[in-house]
Amino acid sequence: MALPLVLLSHPLPPKWISALQGRVRLIVGPPDAPGFAPHLLELLGEAEGILCLLTDRVDQELLDQAPRLRVISNMAVGYDNIDVAACSRRRIPVGNTPGILTDATADLAMTLLLASARKIFSASTDARNGLWTTWSPMGWLGADLKDATLGIVGMGKIGKALADRARGFGLKLIYTDSRHQPDAGMRYGAEYRSLDELLAESDFISLHCPLTEETRGMINTAALKKMKPSAILINTARGPVVATDDLVQALSEGWIRAAALDVTDPEPLPEHHPLYDLPNCLVLPHVGSATEGTRRLMAEMACENLLAGIEKKRLPNLVNPEIYKS
Numbered sequence: 001m002a003l004p005l006v007l008l009s010h011p012l013p014p015k016w017i018s019a020l021q022g023r024v025r026l027i028v029g030p031p032d033a034p035g036f037a038p039h040l041l042e043l044l045g046e047a048e049g050i051l052c053l054l055t056d057r058v059d060q061e062l063l064d065q066a067p068r069l070r071v072i073s074n075m076a077v078g079y080d081n082i083d084v085a086a087c088s089r090r091r092i093p094v095g096n097t098p099g100i101l102t103d104a105t106a107d108l109a110m111t112l113l114l115a116s117a118r119k120i121f122s123a124s125t126d127a128r129n130g131l132w133t134t135w136s137p138m139g140w141l142g143a144d145l146k147d148a149t150l151g152i153v154g155m156g157k158i159g160k161a162l163a164d165r166a167r168g169f170g171l172k173l174i175y176t177d178s179r180h181q182p183d184a185g186m187r188y189g190a191e192y193r194s195l196d197e198l199l200a201e202s203d204f205i206s207l208h209c210p211l212t213e214e215t216r217g218m219i220n221t222a223a224l225k226k227m228k229p230s231a232i233l234i235n236t237a238r239g240p241v242v243a244t245d246d247l248v249q250a251l252s253e254g255w256i257r258a259a260a261l262d263v264t265d266p267e268p269l270p271e272h273h274p275l276y277d278l279p280n281c282l283v284l285p286h287v288g289s290a291t292e293g294t295r296r297l298m299a300e301m302a303c304e305n306l307l308a309g310i311e312k313k314r315l316p317n318l319v320n321p322e323i324y325k326s
């Protein structure tokens with residue numbers, strides 16, 4: 001019997017996807033280009049499974065070309081690239097990779113917080129460029145962490161993991177979330193605030209919310225103006241949570257002290273974008289989960305989800321359980 005056809009949007013190391021061997025017929029897209037390559041789109045009519053990345057848009061138009069599709073497995077915890085409602089209407093299960101990238105992403109958020117507080121990027125660049133002429137009492141002065149307030153927007157797994165790390169640096173913690181979560185206060189020493197209160201009180205603001213219609217553009221001119229002029233904004237969640245042009249203006253005009261971004265809108269941020277030229281902005285190419293161990297686990301979990309869907313079993317990490325309700 002012919003093996004079910006699965007489209008893998010971008011190549012992954014064979015060791016990471018060894019579970020698929022002999023169980024599906026895999027057609028793989030090219031590396032280093034977002035979206036589904038034309039030769040994959042041509043095969044949608046036969047495809048029974050899709051294993052994709054956060055850079056691949058799965059929408060109604062794509063689903064309409066894929067009548068045999070039984071599962072979509074996203075190798076990411078976030079799934080804003082997928083029209084989940086459209087998948088649910090077709091009763092196609094969507095899988096994601098929660099949990100396993102929590103530590104790597106929280107580590108990166110803490111790295112960005114420390115790097116921007118202590119001006120690591122500009123100090124290192126200046127040293128290389130010959131501007132380190134003497135030990136300077138006033139040079140490269142950063143922000144203190146001890147007793148400063150960190151506001152965490154989104155107290156899910158990653159927000160909590162950041163809280164754990166930040167406590168070790170003596171930061172005071174506040175958080176906002178659609179749920180109050182009294183355990184956050186008890187376990188992490190974090191107090192609940194409304195978003196406006198958090199913006200006004202925080203010295204550091206770290207975003208850990210999903211991208212939804214509610215959070216898109218949430219950090220806009222109005223929100224940035226509520227922050228302290230000394231505030232530092234960290235985004236390891238999704239780029240469009242922050243209104244890019246508003247942030248450029250805020251950083252250029254000193255409404256806030258600095259920003260450190262692992263995610264941007266758009267992605268990739270084009271060459272010569274004004275954010276790259278701002279000395280108070282640090283930009284990384286979406287590397288929150290980029291450790292060897294984490295990416296391998298993400299790929300393995302994505303394969304488990306995919307195979308479950310192909311074999312008509314419930315996905316271990318299912319985004320749309322409503323498809324099983326009658």
Ligand code: DGY
Nearest residue numbers: 075076077078288289
């Ligand atoms: C995710 O999984 O959603 C991350 O953004 C990828 O690191």
